[in-house]
Amino acid sequence: MPGETFHDTVDALIVRSNRLGADPRNTNYAGGNTSAKGERTDPVTGEPTGLLWVKGSGGDLGTLTPAGLAVLRLDRLRSLVNVYPGEDREDEMVAAFDHCLFGKGGAAPSIDTAMHGLVDAPHVDHLHPDSGIAVATAADGPSLTRKIFGDRVVWVPWRRPGFQLGLDIAAVRRGHPDAIGVILGGHGITAWGATSGECEANSRFIIETAARYIDEHGRAEPFGPVVHPLLPVEERRDRAAALFPVVRGLASTDRPQVGHYTDSDVVLDFVSRERLAELAALGTSCPDHFLRTKVRPLVLDLPPSAPLDDVIARLRELHEEYRADYRAYYERHAGADSPAIRGADPAIVLVPGVGMFSFGANKQTARVAGEFYVNAINVMRGAEALSRYAPIDESEKFRIEYWALEEAKLQRMPRPKPLATRVAFVTGGGSGIGRAIAHRLAAEGACVVVADRDASAAATVAKELGGTDVAVAVTVDVTDEAAVTAAVKAAVLAFGGVDLVVNNAGLSVSKPLLETSSGDWDRQHGVMARGSFLVSREAARVLVAQGMGGDIVYIASKNAVFAGPNNVAYGAAKADQAHQVRLLAVELGGHGIRVNGINPDGVVRGSGIFSGGWGAQRAAVYGVPESELGAYYAQRTILKREVLPEHVANAVFALTAGDLSHTTGLHIPVDAGVAAAFLR
Incomplete structure (x- = not known):
C-alpha cells in the first residue's frame, strides 16, 4: 500500500495470521496459509520491487513468525504463467518457486504459493474452517454457496492444491470483482481484501456466516439417534486405559507409535450414534485432514457393554481387516512411480462409549491427528445437517496422500532421535538421579512420565522437559498399591502405554544394626523392594498387552553387592532390587522385555537421598565433613572421579537406546571403579 513500509506489511500479516490461527474454528493446526503483497527496494537495482510474503511450507498460523514466511518477487512469480506446462506437470512449478525468491533465508514456499501470488489482491487468506469445509463437502455445495452467500462468495470445483488451482481462483477474482472469496470444493475457503484488516474480516464473514447458516437451517441429529450409551466417566477412563496399550500395539505393527486419547463431547457424541460406521467409512476430505488421519479410521463395532476380552479380540480382527483394506486401497491406485506404502495401520481408532485413540510418530503428531x-x-x-456429506473421491485422496511433493517433505524431516516413540516412566523423577534420568530420556526423544511423591517437584521437572507433549507429572507413593496402579493408568492415558520403566525412587537411613528399628527396615524395603515390585508388576501388565517389548531398569546400588558399614536396611533393600532384576529378566524375556540394573555409588551432588540426611550420616561414618563427602568417595575409586546424577542417566540411556538390544539381567556399575563391588 502507498506509504506503507514492508515492516508494516509483514507485522500486519503476522498479527492477522496469529489471530486467525489461534481459533480452531478458523483453521486447523498447521492448516491454511496467509499472504500480503508490498514493495521493498531491490538492493541490486535500487528500484522498488513488488514482493509476496506468504506462510511457508509446514508452518502454523497460530505461531507464525517472520522467519516462517517465504518471500518472493511478484514479477517473477507471475511470469511462471508463461512457462506453466499444464496440470499434468504442475508439480514442477514448486521447484520453480525457488527461482522467484527474494534474498536469502526465509521458509520454503508451499504448494499454495501460486494461489496467493496470482490472485490480484494485496492480502489473501486460505483457511480450513469446519463450517467452510462443511459447505465444501456437501453434495449440493454449489447451490448452497449461492444460497448462503449470494454473489459475494463463489464456488470453485475440487482441484488438487497447486498452480492450476491458483489460476482458477485468480480467474474468479477477475470475473467477480464484487466477490470477497471462494468456497473450494472438498477443501476449504480463500478470501482476500485490500487491507490486512479487510482480508481478515472477509475470512471471518465466510466462516461465521456458514456456521450460522448451519445452526439455523441444519437438522438436529444428522448422525442419527444414540445407539451406544456413554460409559460413566470413571468406567470410561478405566476401559480406555485397559484398551489403549492393546490398540497402541496394533497401531504400531509397521512402526512404533505414540498415542493420544480423546473423550471430548464431540467425539463421544459421534461414537454413540447410529450412523457412526457409515459416515466414518467415507473418510475425511480436506487434504490436511486425511494426511494426518489416513483415508479412514478403524471403528469398533461392539457396544460399550461388551466384555473387555471380547472387545480386545474383535479389535485384533478389525485391525487385520483394516490392514488388508488399506493395502488394497494402495494397490488400486498406486502407479509405477508412486512412493512405497507407508504402513497399513490406522491412525484413528473409534470406540463406542469410550472415545478416540489417535497415533503418530510423537505425542504432538498423535494429538494433532x-x-x-x-x-x-x-x-x-x-454437511449432513444441510445436505449429504460427499468428500472427494478415494482416487483423489490417494493422489494427495502419496503425492511426490508430500513424500519429498517427509524425506526432509530430521532423523528421529534414539528414543523417539518410547514412553518412559521414571519413579523418584522429581529430584536428583531421577530428574537427571528424566532430562536425558526426554532429550533423546522419549515421552516421560515424571512420577514422584512430591507433586510439586514432579510438576516442576515435567515443565522443565517442555510441556505435556513431552512430559506429564504423576503423584505417587510407590509403597501404595492403589497409587501405583493409578499412576501407571495415568501414563497410559497420557501417551498410550509404557515402554521404559526406571525404578529409581529410594531413600536411606544409615545406622548400625543395633540402632536400626523395624520401622527403618520397613520404610526402606517398602520404597525400594516393595515399591520396585509394584511398579514393575503394573508396568509389565501394560508392556505385555502392547506386545512391543520394552525395558525395565532398576537403579540399585554398589551396596547391593558390597557390605558397607552401618547399612543393613539399605543394603538389604538394594540387594532385593538387584535380585528382582535377575528374576524379572527371566520371567519377562519371552515378551521381549529386557530387565537390567545400574549400581551407582557416591552420588552426592544433586542427590535427593544425600541431601535428606543420608549424606550427613555417611560423612559421620567415614569421619569427613559432609561438604567433602563427594571428594572422599571419588578418592577411594579406581578412576578418582566423582559420580554425578548425569552419569547414572547416561547408563540408563546406554541400556535402552537400542545398541544393547541383546542384553538383559545385567548390572552396570556406575561407581568410578570400586574393586570390592566388582560383579563376579
Whole structure:
C-alpha cells in the first residue's frame, strides 16, 4: 500500500495470521496459509520491487513468525504463467518457486504459493474452517454457496492444491470483482481484501456466516439417534486405559507409535450414534485432514457393554481387516512411480462409549491427528445437517496422500532421535538421579512420565522437559498399591502405554544394626523392594498387552553387592532390587522385555537421598565433613572421579537406546571403579 513500509506489511500479516490461527474454528493446526503483497527496494537495482510474503511450507498460523514466511518477487512469480506446462506437470512449478525468491533465508514456499501470488489482491487468506469445509463437502455445495452467500462468495470445483488451482481462483477474482472469496470444493475457503484488516474480516464473514447458516437451517441429529450409551466417566477412563496399550500395539505393527486419547463431547457424541460406521467409512476430505488421519479410521463395532476380552479380540480382527483394506486401497491406485506404502495401520481408532485413540510418530503428531479428526466430525455434522456429506473421491485422496511433493517433505524431516516413540516412566523423577534420568530420556526423544511423591517437584521437572507433549507429572507413593496402579493408568492415558520403566525412587537411613528399628527396615524395603515390585508388576501388565517389548531398569546400588558399614536396611533393600532384576529378566524375556540394573555409588551432588540426611550420616561414618563427602568417595575409586546424577542417566540411556538390544539381567556399575563391588 502507498506509504506503507514492508515492516508494516509483514507485522500486519503476522498479527492477522496469529489471530486467525489461534481459533480452531478458523483453521486447523498447521492448516491454511496467509499472504500480503508490498514493495521493498531491490538492493541490486535500487528500484522498488513488488514482493509476496506468504506462510511457508509446514508452518502454523497460530505461531507464525517472520522467519516462517517465504518471500518472493511478484514479477517473477507471475511470469511462471508463461512457462506453466499444464496440470499434468504442475508439480514442477514448486521447484520453480525457488527461482522467484527474494534474498536469502526465509521458509520454503508451499504448494499454495501460486494461489496467493496470482490472485490480484494485496492480502489473501486460505483457511480450513469446519463450517467452510462443511459447505465444501456437501453434495449440493454449489447451490448452497449461492444460497448462503449470494454473489459475494463463489464456488470453485475440487482441484488438487497447486498452480492450476491458483489460476482458477485468480480467474474468479477477475470475473467477480464484487466477490470477497471462494468456497473450494472438498477443501476449504480463500478470501482476500485490500487491507490486512479487510482480508481478515472477509475470512471471518465466510466462516461465521456458514456456521450460522448451519445452526439455523441444519437438522438436529444428522448422525442419527444414540445407539451406544456413554460409559460413566470413571468406567470410561478405566476401559480406555485397559484398551489403549492393546490398540497402541496394533497401531504400531509397521512402526512404533505414540498415542493420544480423546473423550471430548464431540467425539463421544459421534461414537454413540447410529450412523457412526457409515459416515466414518467415507473418510475425511480436506487434504490436511486425511494426511494426518489416513483415508479412514478403524471403528469398533461392539457396544460399550461388551466384555473387555471380547472387545480386545474383535479389535485384533478389525485391525487385520483394516490392514488388508488399506493395502488394497494402495494397490488400486498406486502407479509405477508412486512412493512405497507407508504402513497399513490406522491412525484413528473409534470406540463406542469410550472415545478416540489417535497415533503418530510423537505425542504432538498423535494429538494433532485427533484434533484433525474432531475437525472432520464437525465437517460431517455440518454437511449432513444441510445436505449429504460427499468428500472427494478415494482416487483423489490417494493422489494427495502419496503425492511426490508430500513424500519429498517427509524425506526432509530430521532423523528421529534414539528414543523417539518410547514412553518412559521414571519413579523418584522429581529430584536428583531421577530428574537427571528424566532430562536425558526426554532429550533423546522419549515421552516421560515424571512420577514422584512430591507433586510439586514432579510438576516442576515435567515443565522443565517442555510441556505435556513431552512430559506429564504423576503423584505417587510407590509403597501404595492403589497409587501405583493409578499412576501407571495415568501414563497410559497420557501417551498410550509404557515402554521404559526406571525404578529409581529410594531413600536411606544409615545406622548400625543395633540402632536400626523395624520401622527403618520397613520404610526402606517398602520404597525400594516393595515399591520396585509394584511398579514393575503394573508396568509389565501394560508392556505385555502392547506386545512391543520394552525395558525395565532398576537403579540399585554398589551396596547391593558390597557390605558397607552401618547399612543393613539399605543394603538389604538394594540387594532385593538387584535380585528382582535377575528374576524379572527371566520371567519377562519371552515378551521381549529386557530387565537390567545400574549400581551407582557416591552420588552426592544433586542427590535427593544425600541431601535428606543420608549424606550427613555417611560423612559421620567415614569421619569427613559432609561438604567433602563427594571428594572422599571419588578418592577411594579406581578412576578418582566423582559420580554425578548425569552419569547414572547416561547408563540408563546406554541400556535402552537400542545398541544393547541383546542384553538383559545385567548390572552396570556406575561407581568410578570400586574393586570390592566388582560383579563376579
